[in-house]
Amino acid sequence: MDLKELYRDVILDHNKRPRNFGRIEPSDSHAEGHNPLCGDRLTVWLRLKEDRIEDIRFEGKGCAISTASASLMTEAVKGKDKATIQSLYGRIHSLLTRQDAVADVSLGKLAALSGVREFPARVKCASLCWHTLNAALERGEATVSTE
Amino acid sequence: MAVTASHIASAPVLDVERVRRDFPILERTVNGRPLVYLDSAASAQRPLPVLHAVERYETHNHANVHRGVHALSQAATEAYEGARERVRRFINAHSTREIIFVRGTTEGINLVAQSHARPRFGPGDEILITGLEHHANIVPWQMVRDQTGCTLKVAPINRRGEVDLDRFMELLSPRTRLVAVAHVSNALGTILPVKRIIDAAHARGAVVLIDGAQAVPHSPVDVRALGCDFYTFSGHKLYGPTGIGVLYGREELLTAMPPWQGGGDMILTVSFEKTTYNDLPWKFEAGTPNISGAVGLAAAMDYVEALGLETIAAHEQRLLEQATRELERIPGIELIGTAHHKAAVLSFTLDGVHPHDLGTILDAEGVAVRTGHHCAMPVMTFFNIPATARASFGCYNTEADVASLVAALGKAREVFG
Numbered sequence: 001m002d003l004k005e006l007y008r009d010v011i012l013d014h015n016k017r018p019r020n021f022g023r024i025e026p027s028d029s030h031a032e033g034h035n036p037l038c039g040d041r042l043t044v045w046l047r048l049k050e051d052r053i054e055d056i057r058f059e060g061k062g063c064a065i066s067t068a069s070a071s072l073m074t075e076a077v078k079g080k081d082k083a084t085i086q087s088l089y090g091r092i093h094s095l096l097t098r099q100d101a102v103a104d105v106s107l108g109k110l111a112a113l114s115g116v117r118e119f120p121a122r123v124k125c126a127s128l129c130w131h132t133l134n135a136a137l138e139r140g141e142a143t144v145s146t147e
Numbered sequence: 148m149a150v151t152a153s154h155i156a157s158a159p160v161l162d163v164e165r166v167r168r169d170f171p172i173l174e175r176t177v178n179g180r181p182l183v184y185l186d187s188a189a190s191a192q193r194p195l196p197v198l199h200a201v202e203r204y205e206t207h208n209h210a211n212v213h214r215g216v217h218a219l220s221q222a223a224t225e226a227y228e229g230a231r232e233r234v235r236r237f238i239n240a241h242s243t244r245e246i247i248f249v250r251g252t253t254e255g256i257n258l259v260a261q262s263h264a265r266p267r268f269g270p271g272d273e274i275l276i277t278g279l280e281h282h283a284n285i286v287p288w289q290m291v292r293d294q295t296g297c298t299l300k301v302a303p304i305n306r307r308g309e310v311d312l313d314r315f316m317e318l319l320s321p322r323t324r325l326v327a328v329a330h331v332s333n334a335l336g337t338i339l340p341v342k343r344i345i346d347a348a349h350a351r352g353a354v355v356l357i358d359g360a361q362a363v364p365h366s367p368v369d370v371r372a373l374g375c376d377f378y379t380f381s382g383h384k385l386y387g388p389t390g391i392g393v394l395y396g397r398e399e400l401l402t403a404m405p406p407w408q409g410g411g412d413m414i415l416t417v418s419f420e421k422t423t424y425n426d427l428p429w430k431f432e433a434g435t436p437n438i439s440g441a442v443g444l445a446a447a448m449d450y451v452e453a454l455g456l457e458t459i460a461a462h463e464q465r466l467l468e469q470a471t472r473e474l475e476r477i478p479g480i481e482l483i484g485t486a487h488h489k490a491a492v493l494s495f496t497l498d499g500v501h502p503h504d505l506g507t508i509l510d511a512e513g514v515a516v517r518t519g520h521h522c523a524m525p526v527m528t529f530f531n532i533p534a535t536a537r538a539s540f541g542c543y544n545t546e547a548d549v550a551s552l553v554a555a556l557g558k559a560r561e562v563f564g
Binding site for chain 1: 502504507508511518519527534562563564
């Protein structure tokens with residue numbers, strides 16, 4: 001178990017200075033995510049053009065993994081359409097959970113989250129923002145839970 | 148139960164190295180480091196005498212209780228009912244009829260909520276709790292409120308994490324039917340002045356339930372000296388097994404309460420027209436109980452009494468003082484819960500490091516602490532924090548454990564820069 005693998009510089013940087021942090025008002029959709037286990041909460045706001053994310057922001061209180069993951073996510077999905085985001089989420093999910101996941105260069109900076117899989121208790125921290133984004137995309141206004 | 152400086156001075160010193168040899172789990176490593184277990188407030192580890200008592204029961208005496216005439220059934224019944232007598236002595240109850248075995252504190256509180264409060268309370272009646280309660284001492288009363296139309300009132304806490312007694316006394320009224328308070332706060336460590344609370348509530352005619360989950364491992368409890376109506380606690384926080392706990396209730400109250408679960412063991416006769424219920428305490432123990440759990444709990448009580456609860460308390464108090472002193476010196480540490488009277492719990496935050504990250508970093512160093520809201524979300528809301536890290540001490544913890552905690556916190560500072 002190597003803490004340096006979990007808390008890589010990219011993660012620490014995005015935790016300290018989260019990108020796209022704040023609200024979009026008015027937004028086309030937003031959703032709130034909550035991890036009752038650790039109390040992490042975040043809200044994702046979207047401005048959409050058809051099924052493409054024109055702008056995305058998030059706000060919330062969480063641990064370094066959840067904050068950095070959300071920050072990295074907003075950078076990765078801006079300008080992308082729903083199908084691309086679904087495929088990206090699939091790859092992120094296996095990165096976070098599969099021990100045999102191979103380095104996926106297409107993930108770019110998101111690959112910094114690969115250390116999380118060594119810490120099963122923290123997978124939900126990293127995936128909360130993706131569930132929340134999904135809910136914002138799918139259901140418009142909704143609250144999702146990782147439980 | 149306040150542990151004072153004079154208690155510390157007068158109590159015999161605990162031979163902690165000998166105690167540690169009774170807890171095999173302490174020999175294991177975590178992430179390549181010796182385990183430093185600072186999460187006894189969530190669940191304490193079990194000593195060999197408890198493990199052996201359970202094993203002896205399972206390998207020699209197990210059968211169902213109160214059933215057969217065969218030897219094993221009688222042996223199991225004796226073991227189970229013997230455990231009940233052990234519990235009676237442990238809390239100095241008047242009679243074993245007042246000792247109900249439950250799954251744990253949560254079930255004890257729910258039993259009282261559903262069997263005592265629900266049939267009696269209605270609109271205009273009030274239940275009074277405090278701002279530092281565990282969810283288990285909030286939610287069952289909200290359910291009763293919703294079921295009966297009674298009112299749930301909450302006495303606030305102050306910035307030290309103590310119950311504001313003046314406000315508590317103001318909220319006590321002739322309409323208060325029941326007061327339910329923790330003996331010791333699980334999130335903050337605060338020891339509540341339960342004797343004063345009980346006396347004041349009784350003066351108003353209210354019934355009092357004490358959630359003793361965090362108190363029984365740290366101090367002798369005498370339910371008759373306290374004068375409480377209900378007292379409930381869990382076995383696994385007292386170095387006993389999980390899935391077993393105790394509800395003490397004054398016989399007069401328990402007698403008047405209807406059973407809350409129906410089934411075997413809680414009846415005398417059953418026909419399709421009519422059932423007559425069993426006597427206390429079995430009226431409240433439907434179904435086959437956790438027999439080995441009760442046996443293990445009795446062994447745990449023997450164990451802590453042999454060490455001496457005052458001795459354990461004084462030992463933990465020394466560790467708490469050492470840890471408080473050392474953590475206060477670390478820049479960025481804020482202690483959450485600084486009551487004058489505290490038990491062996493130290494909740495804190497480290498500036499710039501979320502408690503969840505802190506938990507992971509400490510774990511990598513072999514140090515087990517609890518992180519999160521500690522099932523006390525209203526306490527977190529009061530202090531305007533999402534969570535804390537909580538170190539809690541038991542009879543097996545040492546000054547070296549505190550030093551490991553401090554070193555691991557330094558590591559967290561290093562990782563987060």
